[in-house]
Amino acid sequence: MASRKLICLQDPKQWTLPDEVAQPGWSPIYLDSIDKARAIINAEKPALGIILLDNRWVNGLNQALEVLLQDTAGMVEWIGLVSEGWTQNENTRRLIARYCCDYHTLPVDPQRLIVSLGHADGMAKLRRDSAGEENAHPEGVSLVGESSAMRGVYRQIRKVAKVDATVLLEGESGTGKELVAQAIHRGSLRCDGPFVAVNCGAIPINLIQSELFGHERGSFTGAHSRHRGHIETACGGTIFLDEIGDLQLEVQVNLLRFLQEKTIVRVGGVKQIPIDVRVIAATHKDLAAEVKAGRFREDLYYRLCILNLKLPPLRERQEDIELLAHYYFRKYRNLASAKVQGFAPTAMQQMLAYEWPGNIRELKNRVQRALVMCEQRTLGPKDLNLQFISSQREVETLADARAEADLRVLVAALKSNGNNIMKTSKELGISRVTLYRMLDKYNLSNHLDQGKN
Template identity: 45%
Template structure:
């Protein structure tokens, strides 16, 4: 792109701008390309140095990859046909604000209003074939710059791996997760069954300096009590009848990595003593062995039972409790996560929609309402099961409350006054914001609160300016 700049040979402004924009960025800028084809009018090799290009061929993989990625530019190839399910999957993936999208399309594809809507709602720009390579690079460089403006936000979101959640309580949990990941002390995770404790433990491991080591997860409640000791610590050949060969226990298998002890509250007292000894000394001895083996690993434990009550009843040792709970993380119940319920339901639909016998186009209003009102005693696990069952069983275009088996009044527990107030506050703010085109100043004036208060309330209810609904939808 460089050219001579003699008196009579001045570059014009556009050329100077193009020169600046199209030369290689100082650090490799990431770009993700969603295309079935290696050559989508431009091959990855043509990006040149300074671009780190990753191509996603299957749109069903997009959401998973983008969810935990760094800020980057994205190219979406809309020249080819996508099925309705694929378009749904695309839409899921395009919603992440830290990736800024540029579409490549054709005049013919622009006649499809679903394609026009995707571009209008999720892309910062688009190019039509035939396009010049400079034009695409110029647009992408802009898109990358826009994505980088989300840098602060993504570092806050990055360490939680595959966990979905955007509500205030999940964001707070992700921030705590990032902090505990950078420390090596034992972590205790509390939360109701099915809230994602194991997923959080995995995310801590992945974000920690031990990520290259193993992640070993065991459910202490699922091992018969007479086997816990030998499973955890291993044994030597001949240690007991039937010990025909040496067995390396779970703790030793986690050497260099992370050991996740789920349902720690179910650990028999005898094993609690042995685990405490390991935590104090950093060594184990296999059953029937004489050698003390030094180990370096991190323990993360979890339970859905009340360990304080278990201590009071003498079922759990207080000294072990204090050793395990150096750092704590609490995962909120699903019913406390507001619209994350719908985010998760849509993610399950995007992932499993292909299991349906006909194309499903989302959730009906009655299903959405029922999901928001239901108490979800089994949390995310229950939501996944209900949505997956509905996907397979439904005869409808949109999943209904009945498909989710949330149709009877019996499943809908009465709401508390607090919950009703919260919902009314959220709805009031959302509708006033919408009526002012999501401009904070006039909305705050109408609601008779200060701008700062309105920002705080928007944060609390996870209302974002970007969620502005599009007219006609």
């Protein structure tokens, strides 16, 4: 039987895996620090872990363990070990209840531990296999979603990650563009290199050149030493230029030159410095419209848009709302009192009815706030500050408005493309199957010229 890796988060001087447990094929990796455990989990991706919950972790002084358990939820099945009487400790009970699939009291019964490990390993395999190879989440990144829109995003991430071309991510604020950029980086051949994220809209205009390209000593007042910019720092890896639509035209010229020549010149310098880095850019703006308005260079736009991914807003991923809500509930549950158990049915109804203009970021923030403010056993609409969506009438009105907008866009696209199905589906960015379904839904099938399909 092949040896299976098992993280053991404790000092081996205190406890080691019994011989009869290791014999069936478990290979323990003993670690005595959170940082080491995190590094091994990221590198080796073990399915199971054992934690010795003693005074070192549960005395209320060490928060790093709980952060690790939160971050590895859905990645590692944890089993807790406790000394006799330690289950009376409030912190111990909380950690076991929230993050462990099972626990054992010392001294451990080897046969019972073998059964627990087998059960946990089986659950881990089911969890991995259920998503399927094709639509599985990119490894190591907290992208959450099982909707058809997100499965399409996962497929695109895998395709884009395999090549080294520049990528442009488009989508509304809060749709997870940086997480997608991280997923592309981690799935690429540059995964061992740095990932440097830069918010272009947050850097003052007088510093943007220096921050991106670096500067030489004495190039301006206050430049007391040579400074490597973000692009140079990312050499060998990936640089993520978020909100690139906010770059000033002067900086756009220099960025275009870098993309063309793969070299930079530091502010105040003359030397051409070769840079090997992949560029992933992102924006919530319509860059094509920005080009027409003269606020963004057309040549830079086409340089950035070699590969283009459009991230769907949360309102178009309604089947993911409940999944995301429970994910953030588990992740931030430590903010709430122990009595809070989940969402009230009315809260989930309101969440499904809401339009989420702030997308995933807004949902995360609302769940965090609700966990802090809740005084009941379940989170209600008031805790989420969604009580203003109060009637089915309003929900129906939103659905009607969306249907009316879909119909208007559909009719206009058909008309402009002479009822040609292929051209219309391409313009709308949907498949022909989806277009046919929409035609049936709005009773437009009879108006098509079948000869133009």
